[in-house]
Amino acid sequence: MPQKLSEIPHEQAVLLAVSTPTISEEKTKEYLDELAFLVDTAGGQAVKQFIQNLQYPDPRTYMGSGKIKEVAEYIHENGIDMVVVDDELTPSQQRNIEGALGCKVMDRTHLILDIFAKRAQTAHAKVQVELAQYKYLLPRLTGMWTHLEKQRGGIGMRGPGEKEIETDRRIIRQRISLLESRLKDIDRQKATQRSHRDKFVRVALVGYTNVGKSTIMNMLSNAEVFAENKLFATLDTTVRKVVFGNLPFLLSDTVGFIRKLPHGLVESFKSTLDEIRETDLLLHVVDISHPDFEEQIAVVNQTLSEINAGNKPMVIIFNKIDQYTWVEKDPDDLTPRTKENTTLEELKATWMAKSNHKTFFISAKTKENVNEMKELLYEEIKKLHIQIYPYNNFLY
Numbered sequence: 001m002p003q004k005l006s007e008i009p010h011e012q013a014v015l016l017a018v019s020t021p022t023i024s025e026e027k028t029k030e031y032l033d034e035l036a037f038l039v040d041t042a043g044g045q046a047v048k049q050f051i052q053n054l055q056y057p058d059p060r061t062y063m064g065s066g067k068i069k070e071v072a073e074y075i076h077e078n079g080i081d082m083v084v085v086d087d088e089l090t091p092s093q094q095r096n097i098e099g100a101l102g103c104k105v106m107d108r109t110h111l112i113l114d115i116f117a118k119r120a121q122t123a124h125a126k127v128q129v130e131l132a133q134y135k136y137l138l139p140r141l142t143g144m145w146t147h148l149e150k151q152r153g154g155i156g157m158r159g160p161g162e163k164e165i166e167t168d169r170r171i172i173r174q175r176i177s178l179l180e181s182r183l184k185d186i187d188r189q190k191a192t193q194r195s196h197r198d199k200f201v202r203v204a205l206v207g208y209t210n211v212g213k214s215t216i217m218n219m220l221s222n223a224e225v226f227a228e229n230k231l232f233a234t235l236d237t238t239v240r241k242v243v244f245g246n247l248p249f250l251l252s253d254t255v256g257f258i259r260k261l262p263h264g265l266v267e268s269f270k271s272t273l274d275e276i277r278e279t280d281l282l283l284h285v286v287d288i289s290h291p292d293f294e295e296q297i298a299v300v301n302q303t304l305s306e307i308n309a310g311n312k313p314m315v316i317i318f319n320k321i322d323q324y325t326w327v328e329k330d331p332d333d334l335t336p337r338t339k340e341n342t343t344l345e346e347l348k349a350t351w352m353a354k355s356n357h358k359t360f361f362i363s364a365k366t367k368e369n370v371n372e373m374k375e376l377l378y379e380e381i382k383k384l385h386i387q388i389y390p391y392n393n394f395l396y
Contacts, residue, residue: 004159010043010044010045010047010077010213011044011081011082011085012016012038012041012044012045012047012079012080012081012082013030013044013045013047013049013081013082013084014046014047014048014049014050014071014074014075014080014082014083014084015035015036015039015046015047015048015049015060015083015085016050016051016056016063016084016086016309017031017032017035017049017050017051017052017086017087018051018052018053018056018063018083018087019051019052019053019054020053020054020055020056020057020063021174022262023041025051025053027048028086029051029087030088031259031290032049033049034258034259035084035086035108035111036049036289037210038084038111038112038115039084039111040116041115041119041358042079042111042118044082044113045085046079047080048074048078048080049069049337050063050067050070050074052064052067054135054163054306057087059090059093060092060096061094061096061097061100062085062087062089062093062094062097066099068097068100068343069100070101071083071101072100072101074286075101075102075103076102078347080103081103081104082089082104082106083097083101083103083104083105083106084104084105084106084107084108084111085097085106085107085108086108087104087107087108087260088108088109088260088262089107089109091139091140093185094107094140095352101106101139108260108309109136109260109264110136110287110354112258112261112265113129113132113133113262113264116129116132116265117129117130117133122293125177127182127186127200128183128265128269129265131176131179131180131264132262132264132265132267134172134176134179135176135264136262136266136295137172137265138172138173142172151236154363158350162249163248166284173271183283185373187274188328190274192275194206194335199389200241200248200249200250201249201250201280201281201381201385202249202250202275202278202279202280202281203242203249203250203251203252203279203280203281203282203283203381203382203390204251204252204253204254204275204279204281204282204283205217205251205252205253205278205283205285205301206254206257206282206283206285206300206304207253207257207284207285207286207287207296208255208256208257208258208286208287208296208299208300209256209257209258210256210285210287211285211286211290211296211319212254212285212287212319212320212364212365213253213254213256213285214217214253215319215364215365216283216285216317216319216364217238217240217251217253219367219370220240220242220251220366220374221240221242221251222224231275231350237251237252237253237254237255237275238252239252240276241379244378244381245376245378247378247382247385249381249385252275252279254273255269257299257300257303257339259295259299259301261303263277264305265295266303266306271308273309276304276307276309277307277308277309279309279312280312280331280388281308281312281313281314281315281380281381281384282304282312282313282314282315282319283314283315283377284314284315284316284357285315285318285319286296286316286318286319287319288318288319288320288324288347288361289320289321289322289324289325290320290343291339291340293318294339297316302315312379314360315358315359315360315377315380316351316355316357316358316360317359317360317361317362317373318351318360318361318362318366319347319362319363320363320365321344321361321362321363321366321368321369322342322363322365322366323363326340326341326343326344327340328341344361348361358376358380360372360373360376362386
């Protein structure tokens, strides 16, 4: 009798990270918590974290030999399935760590690619992910296939299609060439589709992964976009026609960004990201309940700048205010106040004062402040409509 999905044991993972002089150990711990969420999204379970303070990662084994030995002892004593490193490893680092630990070793990039492979639903998304996987694998072929032969299945083993050990660089380069040609055809088709969306203002939801973009998309458009408390729940861009009052516009939900998003994915998802580049207004969704929401804002802004969309008109939507918590500071405590001691009202006043963009504070879950947001969005979209289509203003 086949096992139920809930009964299938999770692969257990140990997480590794190096804390350098530019990144505190506390911040490194927060990064590993996000990596643990990535492992959970991939279907695994992070059971232990190891952090080492170094000037820079060891060029041979990422961590020092003493720490690697400590990790190896823990792995062997507890029957751990795999190790996940929070940075991208060089091919030689990965081989050396695997040799020292005797188990499967993945870096952050490989894990994210595996999640994308798991989440890809449409033919378009699958081609994009497959191309990124092959580009990642190409410089890592030496010793890779022996490793794959020993480790069948599991996280990181969702190969991009080729199963045979004799797969070599020539075959992979041919496959990359074919996929790039396919994506060019898709890009042309997508560009044609976008050009036909004439006489409509285009609005795109952007933000860090798992901040509630798809929930807001569903709320504004009555669409049925998949929303889940997982990273990268949405890979394919969904576009819906929305009408506020008498004003129609196109709303798109896009793939979430993340710290250290693999460059190969950014390149492969060009046609998806073009939806952002060609939009008229960005709705930047932020999870205000997340302790590092300001860093997440910076990551999204940096990514937008990298894809030449940083100068777009933008509205910031602080979501999940129903989950925001703070701790009242002891009056006798003379240390400076931190974010944890800031009330939601103080945070609102701060951001509304310092931001160059319109800001809204809502809960998509409880619908708090949603109607006010819709009214203000209507005014912003109407302004853009008048600017872009001055001869089509019979609506007002």
